Amino acid sequence: MAAIKPKRKLGSSARGTARPEDSRLELKVRDLLRVESVSCQADTSVIEVAQIMMVHRIRYCLVLNKKDELTGIVVARSLQRAAGPRLEQLTAEDVMLPCVTVTAGVPVERAAAKMYLNHLQHLVVVSDRPGSNAVMGLVGATDILRHVSARKGGK
């Protein structure tokens, strides 16, 4: 197996934790943020991307260009659609989807709606500071589910 890129840090360390002063109903995307993300270069072969996803037990892989800027995301569904006789010639760039972003200050309910509308289980979280488009990390559908599941009995 080809060399696998180590986990790439985007932002600070440690997984985001819910701030105790927030009520659960007002939970924001930044409270569920995953700051550690796994990435590959745009010319990485699709098979290598599949191996990266398996090694890290994740369902996405962020795609970076030569300047290490985020250009897209490969998810399990995009690899499923790429399956076919040309698979060995395809690269991450050929199968990636555009990143759908959400700002860190958005309530999780709105992030959930954005995921549903875009049929994506991961959104890229960007800073809500005006004029900044710095990537802070990712939020996944399962992160939201964990929050909902902890809210016994609903509202």
Next chain:
Amino acid sequence: MELICNFMHRGTVTCRLDDTAQDVAELMNDNQIRTVVVVDERGGFWGVISVLDLLPAIGKNLGKVSAEDLMQPCQFTVDPQLPVNEAVALMDKHQVEYLVIGSEGTSEKRPVGILTSYDIVRCMARIKVGRTVGPLKLAAG
């Protein structure tokens, strides 16, 4: 030719038609899964709820939304001996990220396993689920 039985998840996590969205969210979270199969009292297969199907209910009272309202109704089940490339073609055709594997040789549809797009990724990475092998010998040297 690779068969889906080498990559599928054997067994399914199920909920009942009248379970609530809260129950389904807890089932997914407790079992670390993203797809729950909806069955009736007799184990008959009715549909599937994926984590994406749950998302529109977030922000509502999950205790008042039933699994039946959220599920994608069952369209078909597939045979465990189906080749992986045919399974991928079926997933593309029906625009789904999972296939439910049905028991063989019975007229009533009973789910025995599930194949998701992540299992297709595992197939691409050339990693099969563990399998039993015969007596092993150490390689020389």
